[in-house]
Amino acid sequence: MVGRKCLPTNPEKDSTFVVTVPKFQEQTGHFDHASEVADLLAVAPYELDKGQKGPVFDRITQGLTRHHAANCTEYANMLRLLKFDADEEHALEDVPFLPARLFKLLDLKSVAPDAVHRVLTSSGTGGQPSRISLDAPTAALQTRVLTRIVGDFLGKSRLPMLVIDAPSTIRDRTRFNARAAGIMGFSMFGRNITYALNDDMSLDVDGVVAFLERHGQAPFFMFGFTFMVYQHLLGAGAGRVRGLENGILIHGGGWKKLVDLAIDNEAFKQRLKDETGLGRVHNYYGLVEQTGSIFMECEAGHMHCSNFSDVMIRDADFQLCPNGERGLIELVSLLPGSYPGHVLLTEDEGAVIGEDDCSCGRKGKYFQVYGRVAKAEVRGCSDAYASAS
Numbered sequence: 001m002v003g004r005k006c007l008p009t010n011p012e013k014d015s016t017f018v019v020t021v022p023k024f025q026e027q028t029g030h031f032d033h034a035s036e037v038a039d040l041l042a043v044a045p046y047e048l049d050k051g052q053k054g055p056v057f058d059r060i061t062q063g064l065t066r067h068h069a070a071n072c073t074e075y076a077n078m079l080r081l082l083k084f085d086a087d088e089e090h091a092l093e094d095v096p097f098l099p100a101r102l103f104k105l106l107d108l109k110s111v112a113p114d115a116v117h118r119v120l121t122s123s124g125t126g127g128q129p130s131r132i133s134l135d136a137p138t139a140a141l142q143t144r145v146l147t148r149i150v151g152d153f154l155g156k157s158r159l160p161m162l163v164i165d166a167p168s169t170i171r172d173r174t175r176f177n178a179r180a181a182g183i184m185g186f187s188m189f190g191r192n193i194t195y196a197l198n199d200d201m202s203l204d205v206d207g208v209v210a211f212l213e214r215h216g217q218a219p220f221f222m223f224g225f226t227f228m229v230y231q232h233l234l235g236a237g238a239g240r241v242r243g244l245e246n247g248i249l250i251h252g253g254g255w256k257k258l259v260d261l262a263i264d265n266e267a268f269k270q271r272l273k274d275e276t277g278l279g280r281v282h283n284y285y286g287l288v289e290q291t292g293s294i295f296m297e298c299e300a301g302h303m304h305c306s307n308f309s310d311v312m313i314r315d316a317d318f319q320l321c322p323n324g325e326r327g328l329i330e331l332v333s334l335l336p337g338s339y340p341g342h343v344l345l346t347e348d349e350g351a352v353i354g355e356d357d358c359s360c361g362r363k364g365k366y367f368q369v370y371g372r373v374a375k376a377e378v379r380g381c382s383d384a385y386a387s388a389s
């Protein structure tokens, strides 16, 4: 094992920690992905600036590209068609991206079938669901990284949790879906978990009032899907729930419906503040194909990359856009070890705003998400990939 010192664990202590270089086994192209990412877990999730993050990030993504090329035939075929040699060093921007929707069309994995620990599915915007094969190490990394990222916003201890949804959403397994998975995933950050809606999706005003009487005097955690919050806390619940001043809301998914309703993020936050007193509201963005390394909206209203993720924006010719220019969002995650989903092109439009200098103090790139692009453009691209594989 070769080690080299490169990253401060804590600038105040001026200490360093050792990041090991990927350990390839000659036959399989395997490298110790979990231990590489575990080294990064020793650092606060938004602590690394460009110069610190770059070399480690490049090394792990390169290790992942080689690992997937060596262990996923379809991925290797795609790289070959693109004349991309994974054994050579490449800049991250030159690593081929897969369209995220490819996981709806192909069952891509880089581990043996009996190593698959869990399969994540997502219906997304309808049609065939994505199928994401997780082995135990990848699933464990997802949980650990999500914990670090969310902990940066909620603090380290579990807070009383108010779920803006109905208990039946997770009880009824025939309706088990992205909403249920989100609630269950985020429930690990809460205690005294209380559902704000009745099973008929009406607001449980008495239940919410009782929760607030018990927990409302100190910070508490609220979680819900964006549209559920909009429809049930603001819409039907308008004026019936107040006193959320100590709440910290994390919401995500379903923002497309808000776009359809022509309410933007700023107006959404303003209404929450005006109608419920809730001032700390964080949207999150991410793909089921890159579960764990989500992007959180900071206090300044920007989506942030963590140490475990990166974002690039592509124009219509898939060239990199300069900061400030809108284009297709490409997402990079260090977590996918069991399937080749580390570099994905989304169907969403966004723009990088800056890097390392957001007013919230977090390092890393920060960006804006504007919404979904016209579908046909990206579908054409992914169909080309699918037919080539």
Ligand SMILES: [Zn+2]
Binding pocket: 298, 299, 300, 301, 302, 304, 358, 359, 360, 361, 362, 366
């Ligand atoms: Zn920020």
